[in-house]
Amino acid sequence: MSSRWPVGPRRVLVVGIDGVRLDLLPELRTPHLDSFAAEGFLAPVQVDEATPTMSGPCWATITTGVGVAKHGVLGNHLGGNRLDVFPDFTTRLAAVHGRRTFAAGGWEPLFLARSGGPLFAAPGRLSYIAPLEDTPEAWEVCDERVTAEAAYVLGSSDDDPQASFVYLGAVDETAHFLGCGEEYRRSIETADQRLGRLLAAVRSRPGYAGEEWTVIVVTDHGHLDQGGHGGRTDLERTAWIAASGPGITPGAPVAPLHHTDVAAHVYAALEIVPDPHWTLDGRPFRPAAEPARALVSSAVPV
Numbered sequence: 001m002s003s004r005w006p007v008g009p010r011r012v013l014v015v016g017i018d019g020v021r022l023d024l025l026p027e028l029r030t031p032h033l034d035s036f037a038a039e040g041f042l043a044p045v046q047v048d049e050a051t052p053t054m055s056g057p058c059w060a061t062i063t064t065g066v067g068v069a070k071h072g073v074l075g076n077h078l079g080g081n082r083l084d085v086f087p088d089f090t091t092r093l094a095a096v097h098g099r100r101t102f103a104a105g106g107w108e109p110l111f112l113a114r115s116g117g118p119l120f121a122a123p124g125r126l127s128y129i130a131p132l133e134d135t136p137e138a139w140e141v142c143d144e145r146v147t148a149e150a151a152y153v154l155g156s157s158d159d160d161p162q163a164s165f166v167y168l169g170a171v172d173e174t175a176h177f178l179g180c181g182e183e184y185r186r187s188i189e190t191a192d193q194r195l196g197r198l199l200a201a202v203r204s205r206p207g208y209a210g211e212e213w214t215v216i217v218v219t220d221h222g223h224l225d226q227g228g229h230g231g232r233t234d235l236e237r238t239a240w241i242a243a244s245g246p247g248i249t250p251g252a253p254v255a256p257l258h259h260t261d262v263a264a265h266v267y268a269a270l271e272i273v274p275d276p277h278w279t280l281d282g283r284p285f286r287p288a289a290e291p292a293r294a295l296v297s298s299a300v301p302v
């Protein structure tokens, strides 16, 4: 794919880990997430009143930067959506900005024309790896293969994706089958190890010293103790975002976050000023006391 604009040093990786409860993280061994809290931030997000606490609508909001009133994804069947008007960032960056983009994962509606999908309509490279069955064990194998594939692509100077989304689903599957007990906790720790391998792949890139990476890790919703979500309890509505990279000040309190901010920050991190016609609902991450425009004030209009 040729770029219509010169590709600068900026790169973005978004890692989506499905259904990770914020309240359990302090008890778990998650050194890679902990490093985000130290180098940037890890902060809560409340799924807004209009959005079902389900994977389909939440991932659509996270990756499009607009809420359900615009993207129209209201459940885990994505049918009736308006993703053609409000595409995910991997599709928009590839189509509008000539950027190399990449999306990988194993949940069908995100990647395949099934259940009203895909959410990721046309990234530059797409890796769908199916779980062999709908069980926690099969999803761990799936996430393992997704991680290996993504580590290969992210570490390669051939593909060199400027914006990527990697989806890990085993944690959510484990909660649905077994509740939020020991197996769920171990699955979160395993997801953190996979995050570490993705970060190691980025750092191993031949050109890494000359690149400026933003990494965002995000979950879509929480879970009830017995497993399950979709309701309006705090446990279900509480999600979180962690991020580090240019413009993110370590240790600074971050302004209240929304899921729509993820895509907005992806564009800002790539120094792309959103077209007003995109009508993004989110804003780039910013320190609590800083005006909203500060992170994009030096960006180059395209």
Ligand SMILES: [Zn+2]
Pocket: 018, 019, 054, 055, 056, 172, 220, 221
């Ligand atoms: Zn989910």
